[in-house]
Amino acid sequence: MSNYVIETNDLTKQYEDQISVNHLNIHVPQGKIYALLGRNGAGKTTTMKMILNLVKPTSGTITLFGDDYKTNQLKTYRRIGAIIETPSFYENLTGSENLEILARLRGRHREDSVTHALEIVGLDKETKKTFGKYSMGMKQRLGIAAAIMHEPEVLILDEPINGLDPIGIHEIRNYLLKLCKEKGTTVLISSHVLSEIEQIADIIGVMHQGYLLEETDIGELHKRNRRYAEYEVSDVNKATLVLERQFQITDYTIVDNRFIRLFSEIDKCAEINSSFTQNDISVTRLNIKEEKLEDYFSNLIGGGKIG
Numbered sequence: 001m002s003n004y005v006i007e008t009n010d011l012t013k014q015y016e017d018q019i020s021v022n023h024l025n026i027h028v029p030q031g032k033i034y035a036l037l038g039r040n041g042a043g044k045t046t047t048m049k050m051i052l053n054l055v056k057p058t059s060g061t062i063t064l065f066g067d068d069y070k071t072n073q074l075k076t077y078r079r080i081g082a083i084i085e086t087p088s089f090y091e092n093l094t095g096s097e098n099l100e101i102l103a104r105l106r107g108r109h110r111e112d113s114v115t116h117a118l119e120i121v122g123l124d125k126e127t128k129k130t131f132g133k134y135s136m137g138m139k140q141r142l143g144i145a146a147a148i149m150h151e152p153e154v155l156i157l158d159e160p161i162n163g164l165d166p167i168g169i170h171e172i173r174n175y176l177l178k179l180c181k182e183k184g185t186t187v188l189i190s191s192h193v194l195s196e197i198e199q200i201a202d203i204i205g206v207m208h209q210g211y212l213l214e215e216t217d218i219g220e221l222h223k224r225n226r227r228y229a230e231y232e233v234s235d236v237n238k239a240t241l242v243l244e245r246q247f248q249i250t251d252y253t254i255v256d257n258r259f260i261r262l263f264s265e266i267d268k269c270a271e272i273n274s275s276f277t278q279n280d281i282s283v284t285r286l287n288i289k290e291e292k293l294e295d296y297f298s299n300l301i302g303g304g305k306i307g
Contacts (some may be wrong), residue, residue, distance in 0.1 A: 087143025091132035
């Protein structure tokens with residue numbers, strides 16, 4: 001029996017001549033936060049929809065809780081909460097009224113499930129405002145409330161912090177961490193906010209053009225990330241010539257027309273800085289940093305950011 005709560009094997013989705021997801025193999029352990037990263041159109045949402053049985057795969061298999069996802073679907077999907085793309089509710093009803101309808105359809109997990117979920121996402125004071133008058137952030141919060149209301153064993157969250165302010169993002173982050181730590185909830189999440197993902201994820205899966213490029217433990221990723229010295233200089237081209245000719249350094253990256261990241265000979269920063277000055281290159285800033293998730297993502301897909 002598999003040790004993974006969610007597992008796909010060669011999962012593929014093709015729309016006519018376009019392949020959205022291509023032989024995808026992901027492995028989501030119980031009680032962990034698995035972050036699925038990729039640019040728009042990478043196949044993240046389609047993957048989540050197939051896992052939730054909202055889209056039929058072209059080929060491949062999906063295993064949930066150790067069984068084929070088609071086995072006892074009613075029982076299986078009651079154990080999962082999800083928010084995919086933009087949450088939709090009845091425009092003329094309040095948040096509480098919308099959640100009450102869902103509670104009746106799903107079966108109430110606890111007597112105060114609606115008020116409890118609204119408190120978690122900070123909508124418990126908005127008792128009279130209808131969904132149609134909600135801000136984008138409030139709509140997103142209600143979607144999260146609907147996903148967690150029945151206290152599921154697995155949460156599948158597609159861009160859950162879209163539209164949230166910094167306080168809201170902080171609250172949702174802490175709640176997800178608490179769910180995993182205290183209740184062993186498994187979370188499959190996608191997001192464009194890599195700085196937030198870096199703070200909560202246990203495992204990273206990077207998708208690009210339908211393929212899974214890499215699946216790695218965040219701890220291992222941090223071990224691989226390199227320290228570097230970042231120089232802000234007046235003349236990047238001239239500075240690289242000094243690095244190569246005087247110090248025989250080639251392990252560097254030009255970030256833009258002002259910044260150079262130096263990955264070797266970091267202990268020679270003072271000497272290098274002095275040489276730049278002697279060659280009429282102004283150094284306006286020098287920082288010692290470590291590669292972040294954004295750098296890892298950009299390097300893996302061959303440049304560019306996640307947006």
